[in-house]
Amino acid sequence: MKTGYVYILECSDQSFYTGVTNDIERRLFEHSESLIKTYTNTRKPVKLVWASDELDIQDAIVLEKQIKGWRRAKKIALINERYEDLPELSVAYYKRR
Secondary structure, three states: OOOOEEEEEOOOOOOEEEEEOOOHHHHHHHHHHHOOOOOHHOOOOOOOEOOOOEEEEHHHHHHHHHHHHHOHHHHHHHHOHHHHHHHHHHOOOOHHH
């Protein structure tokens, strides 16, 4: 079974980058050294702020896509392990008004 991890980086402009990899340390090095062409190239330094447990690679890809669709507040709740806040932050913005 091929495994992977989902990770969130905080960039120098306080934006977040979400990715998936099978080796977090290597991928963080690649981001830091601009060895891969991504959003982070012009937003260094980057800092790893969250990483999932080891997942089946297909599950990791699904989770990465899901997190990429989240608003900033929900990502911050995940990073800060405020899991109880995630359902409320899942409600569509227009329904919360």
